[in-house]
Amino acid sequence: MENELLNIKNNAVSLILDAKEKSELEEIKLQFLGRSGNLTSLIKGISKLPEEKRKEIGMLANEVKQTIEEAIDRQAVSLSKQTTTARREKIDITNPSIHPPLGHRHLITQAIEEITEIFEKIGFNRVRYPEVEWDWYVFEALNFPKNHPARDDWETFFIDEKEHPKYGSMVLAPHTSGGQIREMERIKPPIRMLNIAKAYRRQSDASHTAMFHQFETLFIAENVSISYLKGVLDYFTRSFFGEKREARIRPYHFEFTEPSFEVDVTCGVCMGKGCKLCKEGWLEMGGAGMVHPDVLKAGGIDPKKYSGFASGWGVERVLMMREGLNIDDLRLIYSNNLDFLEQF
Numbered sequence: 536m537e538n539e540l541l542n543i544k545n546n547a548v549s550l551i552l553d554a555k556e557k558s559e560l561e562e563i564k565l566q567f568l569g570r571s572g573n574l575t576s577l578i579k580g581i582s583k584l585p586e587e588k589r590k591e592i593g594m595l596a597n598e599v600k601q602t603i604e605e606a607i608d609r610q611a612v613s614l615s616k617q618t619t620t621a622r623r624e625k626i627d628i629t630n631p632s633i634h635p636p637l638g639h640r641h642l643i644t645q646a647i648e649e650i651t652e653i654f655e656k657i658g659f660n661r662v663r664y665p666e667v668e669w670d671w672y673v674f675e676a677l678n679f680p681k682n683h684p685a686r687d688d689w690e691t692f693f694i695d696e697k698e699h700p701k702y703g704s705m706v707l708a709p710h711t712s713g714g715q716i717r718e719m720e721r722i723k724p725p726i727r728m729l730n731i732a733k734a735y736r737r738q739s740d741a742s743h744t745a746m747f748h749q750f751e752t753l754f755i756a757e758n759v760s761i762s763y764l765k766g767v768l769d770y771f772t773r774s775f776f777g778e779k780r781e782a783r784i785r786p787y788h789f790e791f792t793e794p795s796f797e798v799d800v801t802c803g804v805c806m807g808k809g810c811k812l813c814k815e816g817w818l819e820m821g822g823a824g825m826v827h828p829d830v831l832k833a834g835g836i837d838p839k840k841y842s843g844f845a846s847g848w849g850v851e852r853v854l855m856m857r858e859g860l861n862i863d864d865l866r867l868i869y870s871n872n873l874d875f876l877e878q879f
């Protein structure tokens with residue numbers, strides 16, 4: 536009889552916990568505790584037991600009965616709670632929706648896309664070349680002899696790798712100009728290359744980051760003159776900075792161009808009058824020049840037949856120049872500061 540009582544208890548409790556509706560609980564109650572219920576009939580049999588067993592079994596039966604009653608009550612309470620939350624969570628499709636926060640592309644990515652679009656309109660093709668590059672592409676073929684002091688201007692990071700017999704050491708590309716040679720190896724003139732990539736230099740302070748972006752143009756065809764360079768420069772200046780800004784070139788020196796120039800654009804804050812940001816009215820955008828005959832040769836192109844221009848400007852720099860931004864610390868651009876990033 537003891538076992539039967541325990542079985543009844545277990546069966547009843549598991550049925551109760553499975554019950555999904557109050558009416559089910561009513562049925563279970565009837566099945567076990569009703570007038571002809573399982574437990575009730577067992578209890579009726581207790582009086583027929585021998586004297587010494589009666590008390591013990593009686594107590595156990597009471598306990599089972601209590602457990603079942605309590606389980607039914609508890610399940611009834613939890614079922615009614617569930618129905619009220621379900622009612623509360625019912626979706627009202629006429630409610631306005633909750634908008635998840637929406638991000639946007641990083642300001643540098645936006646600038647890169649814009650620059651690409653501007654140059655694609657005049658037939659330039661965007662390409663990408665390795666950021667881990669050989670010395671040969673970024674220096675040697677660009678007319679920097681080995682151990683030439685001008686190499687120091689590029690503050691290069693060297694990769695700890697064995698030197699290649701032809702290409703020399705492995706470096707992090709310190710400028711995008713290595714793409715000129717790679718492009719000449721890839722296709723024959725006419726060449727209209729736009730190489731936008733990361734550049735790395737050993738520098739890190741408020742106005743320099745060890746990684747930044749450059750966009751390099753290379754145009755090679757027959758009879759290309761400086762006026763082509765100036766034309767493309769003016770076109771870019773108008774498209775990117777707006778009609779009111781002007782560009783100028785002034786003589787400079789690079790190993791890989793001859794003649795070489797530095798390129799300036801009028802300051803967007805004072806429009807060329809001179810102010811705190813620019814001092815003299817002009818802001819420097821980067822370098823440019825006519826591709827050196829030795830560089831054409833290194834790229835397998837006949838300098839007697841073809842000529843061309845190249846330019847290499849900073850993405851971060853043109854962006855700041857356009858927005859008239861005078862960011863105290865350039866590193867802010869690459870931080871996760873949403874107050875800053877959300878403005879763009």
Ligand code: PHE
Pocket residue numbers: 709710711712751789792821822823824845846847848
């Ligand atoms: N590579 C040069 C720099 O990083 C810029 C440049 C590109 C100059 C092409 C001339 C021609 O400063």
